[in-house]
Amino acid sequence: METAQKNKGIGKSDEPMLTEPFSIRRIRKETFDTFSLELESDRSGGTFAFSPGQFNMLYVYGIGEVPISISSDPTGKKAFVHTTRAVGKVTKAMWKLKVGDTLGIRGPYGNGWPVEKAVNNDIVIVAGGIGLAPLRPVIYHVLANRDKYGKVVLLYGARTPEDILFWKELKKWRSRFDMEIHITVDRATGKWRGNVGVVTNLIHRSPFDPHHCITMICGPEVMMRFTILELQKRGISDESIYVSMERNMKCGIGLCGHCQLGSSFVCKDGPVYNYGQFKEVFGRREM
Amino acid sequence: MENLERILTEHPFLEGLDKRHIQLLVGCASNVVFKTGDFIFREGEPADAFYFIRHGRVLIETYVPQKGSIIIRSREEGEILGWSWLVPPYRWHFDARAVKLTRAIALDGKCLREKCREDHDLGYEVMKRFALIIAERLEATRLQLMDVYGNSTKE
Numbered sequence: 001m002e003t004a005q006k007n008k009g010i011g012k013s014d015e016p017m018l019t020e021p022f023s024i025r026r027i028r029k030e031t032f033d034t035f036s037l038e039l040e041s042d043r044s045g046g047t048f049a050f051s052p053g054q055f056n057m058l059y060v061y062g063i064g065e066v067p068i069s070i071s072s073d074p075t076g077k078k079a080f081v082h083t084t085r086a087v088g089k090v091t092k093a094m095w096k097l098k099v100g101d102t103l104g105i106r107g108p109y110g111n112g113w114p115v116e117k118a119v120n121n122d123i124v125i126v127a128g129g130i131g132l133a134p135l136r137p138v139i140y141h142v143l144a145n146r147d148k149y150g151k152v153v154l155l156y157g158a159r160t161p162e163d164i165l166f167w168k169e170l171k172k173w174r175s176r177f178d179m180e181i182h183i184t185v186d187r188a189t190g191k192w193r194g195n196v197g198v199v200t201n202l203i204h205r206s207p208f209d210p211h212h213c214i215t216m217i218c219g220p221e222v223m224m225r226f227t228i229l230e231l232q233k234r235g236i237s238d239e240s241i242y243v244s245m246e247r248n249m250k251c252g253i254g255l256c257g258h259c260q261l262g263s264s265f266v267c268k269d270g271p272v273y274n275y276g277q278f279k280e281v282f283g284r285r286e287m
Numbered sequence: 288m289e290n291l292e293r294i295l296t297e298h299p300f301l302e303g304l305d306k307r308h309i310q311l312l313v314g315c316a317s318n319v320v321f322k323t324g325d326f327i328f329r330e331g332e333p334a335d336a337f338y339f340i341r342h343g344r345v346l347i348e349t350y351v352p353q354k355g356s357i358i359i360r361s362r363e364e365g366e367i368l369g370w371s372w373l374v375p376p377y378r379w380h381f382d383a384r385a386v387k388l389t390r391a392i393a394l395d396g397k398c399l400r401e402k403c404r405e406d407h408d409l410g411y412e413v414m415k416r417f418a419l420i421i422a423e424r425l426e427a428t429r430l431q432l433m434d435v436y437g438n439s440t441k442e
Contacts, residue, residue, distance in 0.1 A: 128435065128436060129435070129436035130436075157436070158436060159434065159436040159437070163436065184361075186431045186434070186436065187357065187358065187359070187431065188357075188358040189354070189355060189356060189357060189358065190355055190356045190358075192346075192358060193344070193346075193386045193387075194361070195344075195361045195363070196346060196347075196358045196359065196360050196361040197360045197361060197427055197431070198427050198430040198431055200427070200430070201427060205363070205364075205365055205366075219435070219436075220435040220436065222430070222433060222435050223430070223435045223436075226426075226430060
């Protein structure tokens with residue numbers, strides 16, 4: 001895992017639970033139930049730095065707080081983006097917000113994807129559903145530093161063609177010719193001409209060197225489990241596989257214990273874990 | 288024929304197969320081409336072949352009244368299309384439609400069944416390879432049925 005970029009972050013260090021107000025600068029509807037919020041600080045200027053894979057705690061005033069990964073370009077922009085699905089009380093309330101409304105933010109928290117460790121290697125990114133959002137900053141980073149990496153492969157699985165996130169960018173990235181993108185959906189109807197089947201089907205035909213590659217996986221745990229099995233069949237070592245775990249994070253700073261996973265706290269020690277170091281815990285039902 | 292033998296020998300599906308057995312397969316093989324929109328087979332028709340896809344993309348689909356065509360799976364370059372030729376009553380369970388210009392090598396199922404009956408070693412090798420394909424598709428189907436990308440996030 002990468003050490004999170006040293007960053008002053010949002011919120012005062014002596015008051016770690018205190019949020020800072022951020023205004024919604026733009027709202028983008030990604031799919032019928034998924035949206036992105038572009039946020040900008042209400043305070044002074046300056047930039048917001050984070051490492052790909054980190055998350056913020058977002059507070060909808062009077063409703064509650066949720067951890068959401070940052071899905072925008074990590075290269076020190078003034079604003080940043082969170083992409084989420086409207087599924088619970090807080091995210092459904094967030095869905096109803098408008099441009100100019102304010103959210104409380106603290107973060108960034110957690111470690112990041114191993115983008116530095118991946119230098120001089122092929123990179124295989126496997127995303128399932130909304131799991132593409134926490135991996136998008138990795139793609140921005142890698143493409144901005146393209147000459148440092150070998151082959152870059154994105155394998156993305158979604159439920160249906162209508163559930164595919166970031167269409168415009170996927171098309172743009174595909175047109176670069178220095179990145180392989182394979183998309184598949186679990187089911188489709190008449191007009192779809194692309195791949196149909198689970199994302200694990202894409203692994204066996206992907207062009208990467210299994211002995212010199214770093215794999216980053218984000219999606220539902222069951223999808224990650226089967227993805228790991230396919231990667232192992234291709235000869236990728238467990239130490240080259242990184243997964244992003246999702247647990248019930250509350251405080252974001254490793255105090256409350258809600259997100260304890262084995263001997264670690266996902267909010268502080270994760271959410272990215274090296275599978276080689278983590279496999280005894282990964283997939284255990286009692287965890 | 289020499290070209291077909293080379294292609295089949297190099298195909299990962301037939302890796303490790305004796306030259307003698309490859310030559311038996313070549314006797315049942317032919318090159319085929321499907322234009323975009325062509326149906327390679329239709330549900331209920333006799334399943335008399337399987338295909339090594341060399342280029343293109345094929346969608347496997349079924350028709351559901353009131354819903355239209357539902358696409359179940361896609362097959363691409365390097366993959367095998369069809370195993371109903373192996374199992375009685377030798378009828379296709381789904382439609383297969385080319386959505387790009389698709390080139391493939393077709394193996395005549397009836398011819399191959401006959402050769403497998405005559406040469407049980409060949410029969411074992413073919414069954415062993417198709418068992419892997421059937422197991423992989425069963426696993427993939429189970430994953431699709433799980434609908435893993437459905438709403439799961441807690442708050």
